[in-house]
Each structure stands twice: as structure tokens, then as C-alpha cells.
Amino acid sequence: MSNKELQALKERYVAAGVASPNEQFADHATNAELWDADGKRMIDFAGGIGVLNIGHRHPKVVAAIKAQLDKLMHACQTVMPYEGYVRLAQKLSEVTPVKGHAKVMLANSGAEALENALKIARAATGRTNVICFNGGYHGRTFMTMAMNGKAAPYQTDFGPMPGSVFRAPYPVPYHGVTEEEALRGLQMTMKADSPANQTAAIVLEPVLGEGGFYAAPTSFLKALRKICDDNGILLIVDEVQSGFGRTGKMFALEHSGVEADIITMAKSMADGMPISAIVGTDKVMDSSGPNSLGGTYTGSPTACAAALAVFEVFKEEDILGKSIRLGEKLNQRFTQWQEQFTHVDNVRGLGPMAAFEMVESKESRKPMPEMAAAITKKAQEKGLILLSCGMFGNTLRFLMPVTIEDSILEEGLAIVEECLKEVGA
Incomplete structure (x- = not known):
């Protein structure tokens, strides 16, 4: 069934309190990539909210x-x-x-x-x-x-x-x-x-x-x-x-x-x-x-x-070693963004449990949840699953699999950077 057909069923039969606002439906996935019911490929930086540290459908599992x-x-x-x-x-x-x-x-x-x-x-x-x-x-x-x-x-x-x-x-x-x-x-x-x-x-x-x-x-x-x-x-x-x-x-x-x-x-x-x-x-x-x-x-x-x-x-597969190295890569890229973009601040991460905040300015630290939401929306349109979180809803968090391939990681981070530019960060 297509995304459109499944969406119609969801609206008719799935309780509103549990229904996802996402109108794409997951069909199959491997490691850090996921394809929807229409065949569109997505890079997964959410991992089912931190469930897939070793990726979708690890062969051994x-x-x-x-x-x-x-x-x-x-x-x-x-x-x-x-x-x-x-x-x-x-x-x-x-x-x-x-x-x-x-x-x-x-x-x-x-x-x-x-x-x-x-x-x-x-x-x-x-x-x-x-x-x-x-x-x-x-x-x-x-x-x-x-x-x-x-x-x-x-x-x-x-x-x-x-x-x-x-x-x-x-x-x-x-x-x-x-x-x-x-x-x-x-x-x-x-x-x-x-x-x-x-x-x-x-x-x-x-x-x-x-x-x-x-x-x-x-x-x-x-x-x-x-x-x-x-x-x-x-x-x-x-x-x-x-x-x-x-x-x-x-x-x-x-x-x-x-x-x-x-x-x-x-x-x-x-x-x-x-x-x-x-x-x-x-x-x-x-x-x-x-x-x-x-x-x-x-x-x-x-x-x-x-x-x-x-x-x-x-x-x-030395997953803990991969985790450490992924955390270092994210910290390096996020630190560059903090220096490059006015509204990116408070880069942080314990290993690859990493995040940064969208704020009005680095001086005021006033949260900008609307900008974080705009980035996650644009990311989805460009083929990237990305989540926000935080008490103020202005934090972008990253939960991609630790096993993500370097080329796919770079592709996903490039999409985030593109979104930051497009929303005027």
C-alpha cells in the first residue's frame, strides 16, 4: 500500500493520541537507512528514539x-x-x-x-x-x-x-x-x-x-x-x-x-x-x-x-570504540556550526548522545523551538529523520546508529547544515 492509502487508514482507525503526525510509513530498513511505503529513502538520525544503536536489522540479531x-x-x-x-x-x-x-x-x-x-x-x-x-x-x-x-x-x-x-x-x-x-x-x-x-x-x-x-x-x-x-x-x-x-x-x-x-x-x-x-x-x-x-x-x-x-x-565489532569515534565526529561538526551560525549554541554530547540548541542569540540564550521544528520538518522533506527535544523544545538531538557508515553520516550532516542555512540560523 502507498503512503497515501496507509494515511487514510490511520486517520480512520488509529487513535489520535498515538497517531504519528508523519505521513510517511516505514517499509524496510538496513542499518542507518530506511525506505517508506512509496520507496523514498530516508537517513535515520533518530534510531526509533535511541533503540537502534547497532542499526536496523543487524544480521546477527x-x-x-x-x-x-x-x-x-x-x-x-x-x-x-x-x-x-x-x-x-x-x-x-x-x-x-x-x-x-x-x-x-x-x-x-x-x-x-x-x-x-x-x-x-x-x-x-x-x-x-x-x-x-x-x-x-x-x-x-x-x-x-x-x-x-x-x-x-x-x-x-x-x-x-x-x-x-x-x-x-x-x-x-x-x-x-x-x-x-x-x-x-x-x-x-x-x-x-x-x-x-x-x-x-x-x-x-x-x-x-x-x-x-x-x-x-x-x-x-x-x-x-x-x-x-x-x-x-x-x-x-x-x-x-x-x-x-x-x-x-x-x-x-x-x-x-x-x-x-x-x-x-x-x-x-x-x-x-x-x-x-x-x-x-x-x-x-x-x-x-x-x-x-x-x-x-x-x-x-x-x-x-x-x-x-x-x-x-x-x-x-568494537561498538564502544565506534561510539567514541562517532561522538568525536559529531562534536567537531557541531562546534563548527556553533561558530558559523548565530542561532546554534550549547553544543554538547556524552559520546554520540549529542545535541545543540537553537536560540535567539548566544547572549540571550532565549530558546527558539519554532526554528528547531522548522529544521526537523525540512530535514524530513530532504530525506533525513531528525528529532527535537528539551524542556523548551529547542534542542536538536542525534540518535543515529553507532554503526552508521561514514558516507551516510556525512550525507545526513550535510542535510542538517543545508537546513540550518535555509531557516536563517
């Missing part, structure tokens, strides 16, 4: 899924467990930076991982409250909507959010929140809203995802670790978008040397298959009672096979 389909599609691991689940749990336990020996629960999505992480934290501490950060994004279930540090569009129309969720400032000096002010804000939250003896966990992204690709300073993460240790609070680190090689490390937290009590992950851990994980210190993970955790599809055999194949690809 596809082969692993096909082989698993010939053996077992579903059993429900709480009814009858299977090898893939326990092997993947072992792999995750070995590489995830948590305190002490780690144990693992597998789930289906990032939001489900965060929900379960909080359930486990409450069971482990006997406390109810959770403190999150402005700009954070954790999902679209009710609890994770309450945890998000941005109301629209995630909470709009859905009525009261669950209680026992409190918020503190995230350090973004470019927008006026220093690390010292963020820590003072956290201390005030613990004084005014959520005392330590009622707080089960502090939850944060080491690099804000939807909030704008701002990385938390190492000193801030170390300060959070000390606050948690001093007060019996668990530190939950959300690596759903920043994990699995997006920042030049397997997990962004590794840049700081800090260890969490629980880390959540999803997106690129299985190269497009729906799976997530909650990895935490063994005593914490074992704190809830029998049959208290689980789900019908959690850690499905096919998704586990894909995730295990991803680990093999990381080792065989």
Missing part, C-alpha cells in the same frame, strides 16, 4: 531471532523458565555498575522497568516516597507519568497523578541551574516534601533524554550517592535511553565511577525487540515476596535471544 523462533516463542518464564532468560540475566549482572552482586528482572518496556524498580525500592526500604528531577522522562504509565519532570504532553488530559512523587532541580547551568543550586533544591525537597525516612529512592537519568541531552556532572552523581548512603535511600539510575553504548560506555553512569542500587534499561538492549531490565544489588532485588514480580511476556524468548546477540555484536 536477525539470525538469532529466526533461530529462536524455530525452538520456542513463548512459555512465560514464571510458569516454565528457559535458558535465554537466565543467560541474559547473567550477562547483565556482569556488566551493570551496581553495588555488589547483581540480580536481574526482565520486563517489556522502559516504563515497566521503572515501575518495577520503584516497587522493589519500596519493598527493600519499607518507605513510599520517590524523588525525581525536573526534565526527567521515565514513561507513560501512571506512575512514570507522575515521575516525569515535564507535564505536557505526557500528563495532559489524564487527571490526577499518583502521589508520593516529589521533584528536585536537575543541574543545567546553561539554563540557570548550577550544580550547587540543584543540590540545595534536593535538600529543600527532602526538608519540605519528602523526608529521608520516608524516601525509598532518588531516581534520575545520568543524561536527560527527552529533557534535552544534558549530562549530570560526576560530582553531582557522587553527591547523590553520598546522600543516599547517608540516609538509607536507594539510588535508581534510568539508563533506558543512555544505555547500551550510546555514550561511549555500556552505561552512561560508568563515566562517573558511581554505582547505583538499581539501574533500568531498555531501548537498544535488543536492537528493536521489546525488552527491558531492572538490575540491582542482590539483597535489594530479593526484597519482595514470592510471585510479587513478573508479567506474561516479560523477558520473552525471542527478545532474550536478540539481546544476547547484541552482546556478541558489541564484542565482535
Whole structure:
């Protein structure tokens, strides 16, 4: 079917709240290239929102899924467990930076991982409250909507959010929140809203995802670790978008040397298959009672096979090395654009989890979300999938596969530069 025909079906049958404004429909893809239903080629700088760090349809992952389909599609691991689940749990336990020996629960999505992480934290501490950060994004279930540090569009129309969720400032000096002010804000939250003896966990992204690709300073993460240790609070680190090689490390937290009590992950851990994980210190993970955790599809055999194949690809193809080198290329090009264009500022990136802002001027730093939107629209017209994000909607973020070929990377960056010129940046 054509894009036009599919669009007519979408308008008739797909709920407006979930329908994409994009009138192109993906048909097939390879690595960093995607073709729509009309055969138009697109370069993918979004990666399904950070899901495809090793590219669309990596051959090793596809082969692993096909082989698993010939053996077992579903059993429900709480009814009858299977090898893939326990092997993947072992792999995750070995590489995830948590305190002490780690144990693992597998789930289906990032939001489900965060929900379960909080359930486990409450069971482990006997406390109810959770403190999150402005700009954070954790999902679209009710609890994770309450945890998000941005109301629209995630909470709009859905009525009261669950209680026992409190918020503190995230350090973004470019927008006026220093690390010292963020820590003072956290201390005030613990004084005014959520005392330590009622707080089960502090939850944060080491690099804000939807909030704008701002990385938390190492000193801030170390300060959070000390606050948690001093007060019996668990530190939950959300690596759903920043994990699995997006920042030049397997997990962004590794840049700081800090260890969490629980880390959540999803997106690129299985190269497009729906799976997530909650990895935490063994005593914490074992704190809830029998049959208290689980789900019908959690850690499905096919998704586990894909995730295990991803680990093999990381080792065989030096994905972390490629990630570091991609980050260096992006930083170099973005720095040139910052010098060249009046409205491009605040170039940043932890590895290739990279971004910059569209602003009225480098002096005022006033966000220009309309210019960011114009650039993403023009990019799509020219054959490039590009996303904006941030509290003000003025950040352009880059999530192309780490495995992108050099020639395709250059072609995509040339399109971005062309768009910057056309919008008068």
C-alpha cells in the first residue's frame, strides 16, 4: 500500500493520541537507512528514539531471532523458565555498575522497568516516597507519568497523578541551574516534601533524554550517592535511553565511577525487540515476596535471544570504540556550526548522545523551538529523520546508529547544515 492509502487508514482507525503526525510509513530498513511505503529513502538520525544503536536489522540479531523462533516463542518464564532468560540475566549482572552482586528482572518496556524498580525500592526500604528531577522522562504509565519532570504532553488530559512523587532541580547551568543550586533544591525537597525516612529512592537519568541531552556532572552523581548512603535511600539510575553504548560506555553512569542500587534499561538492549531490565544489588532485588514480580511476556524468548546477540555484536565489532569515534565526529561538526551560525549554541554530547540548541542569540540564550521544528520538518522533506527535544523544545538531538557508515553520516550532516542555512540560523 502507498503512503497515501496507509494515511487514510490511520486517520480512520488509529487513535489520535498515538497517531504519528508523519505521513510517511516505514517499509524496510538496513542499518542507518530506511525506505517508506512509496520507496523514498530516508537517513535515520533518530534510531526509533535511541533503540537502534547497532542499526536496523543487524544480521546477527536477525539470525538469532529466526533461530529462536524455530525452538520456542513463548512459555512465560514464571510458569516454565528457559535458558535465554537466565543467560541474559547473567550477562547483565556482569556488566551493570551496581553495588555488589547483581540480580536481574526482565520486563517489556522502559516504563515497566521503572515501575518495577520503584516497587522493589519500596519493598527493600519499607518507605513510599520517590524523588525525581525536573526534565526527567521515565514513561507513560501512571506512575512514570507522575515521575516525569515535564507535564505536557505526557500528563495532559489524564487527571490526577499518583502521589508520593516529589521533584528536585536537575543541574543545567546553561539554563540557570548550577550544580550547587540543584543540590540545595534536593535538600529543600527532602526538608519540605519528602523526608529521608520516608524516601525509598532518588531516581534520575545520568543524561536527560527527552529533557534535552544534558549530562549530570560526576560530582553531582557522587553527591547523590553520598546522600543516599547517608540516609538509607536507594539510588535508581534510568539508563533506558543512555544505555547500551550510546555514550561511549555500556552505561552512561560508568563515566562517573558511581554505582547505583538499581539501574533500568531498555531501548537498544535488543536492537528493536521489546525488552527491558531492572538490575540491582542482590539483597535489594530479593526484597519482595514470592510471585510479587513478573508479567506474561516479560523477558520473552525471542527478545532474550536478540539481546544476547547484541552482546556478541558489541564484542565482535568494537561498538564502544565506534561510539567514541562517532561522538568525536559529531562534536567537531557541531562546534563548527556553533561558530558559523548565530542561532546554534550549547553544543554538547556524552559520546554520540549529542545535541545543540537553537536560540535567539548566544547572549540571550532565549530558546527558539519554532526554528528547531522548522529544521526537523525540512530535514524530513530532504530525506533525513531528525528529532527535537528539551524542556523548551529547542534542542536538536542525534540518535543515529553507532554503526552508521561514514558516507551516510556525512550525507545526513550535510542535510542538517543545508537546513540550518535555509531557516536563517
